[in-house]
Amino acid sequence: MRKDAFSLPEGMIYLDGNSLGPLPKAVGPRLQEMIADEWGEMLITGWNRAGWMEQPARVGNMVARIVGAPEGSVVMGDTLSIKVFQALAAALKMRPERRVILSDNGNFPSDLYMAEGLVGLLEQGYELRTKSPEDVAEAITEDVAVVMLTQVDYRSGRLHDMQAITEKAHAAGAVMLWDLAHSAGALPVDLAGCKCEFAVGCTYKYLNGGPGAPGFIYVRPDLADEAEPALSGWLGHRQPFEFDLNYTPGKGIERMRVGTPPVIALTALEAAMELWTDVDMQALRRASIALQEQFIEEVERDVPQLTLASPRDPQERGSQVSFRFEEGYAAMQALIARGVIGDFRAPDIMRFGFTPLYIASADVSAAVRILREVMGQRLWDDEKYRIRARVT
Amino acid sequence: MRKDAFSLPEGMIYLDGNSLGPLPKAVGPRLQEMIADEWGEMLITGWNRAGWMEQPARVGNMVARIVGAPEGSVVMGDTLSIKVFQALAAALKMRPERRVILSDNGNFPSDLYMAEGLVGLLEQGYELRTKSPEDVAEAITEDVAVVMLTQVDYRSGRLHDMQAITEKAHAAGAVMLWDLAHSAGALPVDLAGCKCEFAVGCTYKYLNGGPGAPGFIYVRPDLADEAEPALSGWLGHRQPFEFDLNYTPGKGIERMRVGTPPVIALTALEAAMELWTDVDMQALRRASIALQEQFIEEVERDVPQLTLASPRDPQERGSQVSFRFEEGYAAMQALIARGVIGDFRAPDIMRFGFTPLYIASADVSAAVRILREVMGQRLWDDEKYRIRARVT
Structure with a gap:
């Protein structure tokens, strides 16, 4: 965990380091x-x-x-x-x-x-x-x-x-x-x-x-x-x-x-x-898998609308977890609007990256709580056209 | 002339903008x-x-x-x-x-x-x-x-x-x-x-x-x-x-x-x-030619060791002037050590770029004065091995 080495916006949970990593302070x-x-x-x-x-x-x-x-x-x-x-x-x-x-x-x-x-x-x-x-x-x-x-x-x-x-x-x-x-x-x-x-x-x-x-x-x-x-x-x-x-x-x-x-x-x-320089890749892998397993477990427990699209065996996954959801594009935009940053890949993949250098277990739980709120209340219904215009 | 828009080291005459332009302050x-x-x-x-x-x-x-x-x-x-x-x-x-x-x-x-x-x-x-x-x-x-x-x-x-x-x-x-x-x-x-x-x-x-x-x-x-x-x-x-x-x-x-x-x-x-945004390319060209013509005239008058390697007609040149000199590599290093930055291209080309955005007529005269000193006193004899080790 090297969260202090990164410049991360206050209140953002960044689960998109698999697309663009955040800014190292150096x-x-x-x-x-x-x-x-x-x-x-x-x-x-x-x-x-x-x-x-x-x-x-x-x-x-x-x-x-x-x-x-x-x-x-x-x-x-x-x-x-x-x-x-x-x-x-x-x-x-x-x-x-x-x-x-x-x-x-x-x-x-x-x-x-x-x-x-x-x-x-x-x-x-x-x-x-x-x-x-x-x-x-x-x-x-x-x-x-x-x-x-x-x-x-x-x-x-x-x-x-x-x-x-x-x-x-x-x-x-x-x-x-x-x-x-x-x-x-x-x-x-x-x-x-x-x-x-x-x-x-x-x-x-x-x-x-x-x-x-x-x-x-x-x-x-x-x-x-x-x-x-x-x-x-x-x-x-x-x-x-x-x-x-x-x-x-x-x-x-x-x-x-x-x-x-x-x-x-x-x-x-x-x-x-x-x-x-001093990152132990084996330890990083263990931490990544722990975060992913926690995320899958909490999402499957709390957000039944989503279907796991990644292999269930952590040894068969990289450092990301994807879920399928038909309205995934709009749902992801609503999630991003609430500070949980993942991304979307056509046709229906909601993608979340796990990067132990700056993501901890508490971030995972917080992200799932917000995801549950977005999904449970279909929060994207209100705003999807506005958001779609901004983020392609 | 936009010299104020560039960050140029104090005392340096930079005639190598044809290779790497200097840092704009913005x-x-x-x-x-x-x-x-x-x-x-x-x-x-x-x-x-x-x-x-x-x-x-x-x-x-x-x-x-x-x-x-x-x-x-x-x-x-x-x-x-x-x-x-x-x-x-x-x-x-x-x-x-x-x-x-x-x-x-x-x-x-x-x-x-x-x-x-x-x-x-x-x-x-x-x-x-x-x-x-x-x-x-x-x-x-x-x-x-x-x-x-x-x-x-x-x-x-x-x-x-x-x-x-x-x-x-x-x-x-x-x-x-x-x-x-x-x-x-x-x-x-x-x-x-x-x-x-x-x-x-x-x-x-x-x-x-x-x-x-x-x-x-x-x-x-x-x-x-x-x-x-x-x-x-x-x-x-x-x-x-x-x-x-x-x-x-x-x-x-x-x-x-x-x-x-x-x-x-x-x-x-x-x-x-x-x-x-507001550079007039025709005016820039006129200024570039004026600097080049001044440089050629002063070098040919004061530094007879050098032989023009560029076309004499300014309409047949870009924005640089090159001279041949057998020991050009070492001479260029001695010149650089004195704050006049040109460069060298094998086998014997001493190359000088003219960039009216940050080079003025007074810079040209100053550069020729230093070049004359370097050439007249064969200043590179003392230091060429040291310099050669540093700059390839």
């Missing part, structure tokens, strides 16, 4: 310092003097520790969608004789869209094949070049078994790419142990890096010097400041850098990541 | 407000309440005015390198029967690298063909799908004639892509008038958006609904919050959005762009 002062003392005073020399040039790797190492990856195997930059594209393109080059990207329909749509864009660009018979989450492991046939899955389903919180699916992928000769958007900072991840070739993720959810904070990419260290960067920008070049006319990929994970790094955004994220 | 307070009052207080609801979701288009319109593009034709995001890739991929789809990307060896290497990466991904006989800047217009043959050029050469400042080359490209049936990295905010650009299909650029140079500030992309409005986005991220989808499993491109320029927008970086940029 971010504002650090950003102000970077703006005034680094950009303002050092100007161009900040690239070296303030360590901006190494920041993508430095912050990458902070993320690496959270996801069980070794030092030097993660680099920051761009967005999660771009990192998906990078990883997919490199994965396909590793299996030139295969033509299938396999995913599931529980994946976050942007991952599927990026794959669709890549397939449309390549032509040559490439295909994005999508199965249901339950069937995807069995669908890893020997024509699959790369399996791309998000560990935690963004709607239900359902958890894929990274280890087991990666083994299946490898047994079929496929490359494995994991999207850790809802995993990094939510639960222990063992990238090194799972042996997947690629992983990607974002940092604005559980890692609290701020709206639109940079993405990350992991490449398994033994492959990092052979992964081909299709997005071959100058900062992935072996010697960017030689200004060669031809691209030579940099060493290891550095080649997954693309353009000039977003220093201001990375500085906010770096400050946010300081919080994680 | 940025720090605005960023602090966004962090505390928007992220901190609104959290997830900031996407709507604080207008984060529309920010890429809103800031895009601010950039559009600077580059002569109509409202709604520019969108912000990612980096310049990514925007180059997007534009090239869409351009190639517009000429499916052609296989050549034509550029010149005066282009910024990252543009060439991104093209190389795309060609390597596509295979199918695609080719990046590179000519010298003088010969590129004549090399636009009927097998060229897209001509990709940077208007202002990053080393010499040499200016391409956008209008004439675009006409040649169109006469040969090719698509035209301009990189405006060293043009936007440096000189008047008339994108609408030049009729090129695509343009891209960055915002951390003359537009002062901060280190690694987001890139931009322009698509000619009559083509914006048919350009195919290869980097088809969810925020380019027509209805991102429907979470469809299939990608349907958004309307117009919106489809060139990719992932979640970098709100913190865009907020810094938006504050920096306020400065441009």
Whole structure:
């Protein structure tokens, strides 16, 4: 519990850290310092003097520790969608004789869209094949070049078994790419142990890096010097400041850098990541499960209108709990208007994230009390049109 | 002249705004407000309440005015390198029967690298063909799908004639892509008038958006609904919050959005762009040329060791002046150590940017006096090893 490290509005119960994490108090002062003392005073020399040039790797190492990856195997930059594209393109080059990207329909749509864009660009018979989450492991046939899955389903919180699916992928000769958007900072991840070739993720959810904070990419260290960067920008070049006319990929994970790094955004994220230095991910997971179990128990006892949409076994969930309710959109707006912040995913999912760094058991009980009031009195009937106009 | 709007270190003469613009005073307070009052207080609801979701288009319109593009034709995001890739991929789809990307060896290497990466991904006989800047217009043959050029050469400042080359490209049936990295905010650009299909650029140079500030992309409005986005991220989808499993491109320029927008970086940029509201680009250009002409005249009079590397005709230069000097790297470090900030580009280019918003005639004379001292006394001899270790 590190609630004192966050700036949370008085009276708000924030159960949406799975979408956008709240503001760590360290971010504002650090950003102000970077703006005034680094950009303002050092100007161009900040690239070296303030360590901006190494920041993508430095912050990458902070993320690496959270996801069980070794030092030097993660680099920051761009967005999660771009990192998906990078990883997919490199994965396909590793299996030139295969033509299938396999995913599931529980994946976050942007991952599927990026794959669709890549397939449309390549032509040559490439295909994005999508199965249901339950069937995807069995669908890893020997024509699959790369399996791309998000560990935690963004709607239900359902958890894929990274280890087991990666083994299946490898047994079929496929490359494995994991999207850790809802995993990094939510639960222990063992990238090194799972042996997947690629992983990607974002940092604005559980890692609290701020709206639109940079993405990350992991490449398994033994492959990092052979992964081909299709997005071959100058900062992935072996010697960017030689200004060669031809691209030579940099060493290891550095080649997954693309353009000039977003220093201001990375500085906010770096400050946010300081919080994680002494977080025990196993203890965080136990606390997260305790909060989720309490929430499910109290909602099922007090708010019978809602139907659990997440797996009942906590070992099969990430760090969120979702309930189905037909008028969920309007009900969620009424709940938000009363200071309990969750979110809604079409068609009928009310989604609640549990983040033990700043959410305690008492918050869960308070949230359920307000939810019960909203649901029992159908409080959204009065206001739904007003609210709908404001929040889409 | 808006020097009072910038936070510049006392005693520094900053002639490197062509690489990283200095800090506009408005940025720090605005960023602090966004962090505390928007992220901190609104959290997830900031996407709507604080207008984060529309920010890429809103800031895009601010950039559009600077580059002569109509409202709604520019969108912000990612980096310049990514925007180059997007534009090239869409351009190639517009000429499916052609296989050549034509550029010149005066282009910024990252543009060439991104093209190389795309060609390597596509295979199918695609080719990046590179000519010298003088010969590129004549090399636009009927097998060229897209001509990709940077208007202002990053080393010499040499200016391409956008209008004439675009006409040649169109006469040969090719698509035209301009990189405006060293043009936007440096000189008047008339994108609408030049009729090129695509343009891209960055915002951390003359537009002062901060280190690694987001890139931009322009698509000619009559083509914006048919350009195919290869980097088809969810925020380019027509209805991102429907979470469809299939990608349907958004309307117009919106489809060139990719992932979640970098709100913190865009907020810094938006504050920096306020400065441009009342800037007359023609007057800025006249002031820039006057500063450049003064610099060349005084350097050639007082510092005979240096040889002009930029075109002598100011109409053929952007907003920078470059000189050749064999020991230019070390000499530039000695100059920087004395508060005159320019930069160096291999093998022997000493580069100076002229930005009338915060550089005046007196600064130019003072810079030349210090340059004369450094060159006359070979001041870098004493210190070059020390400096080389610090600044690469």
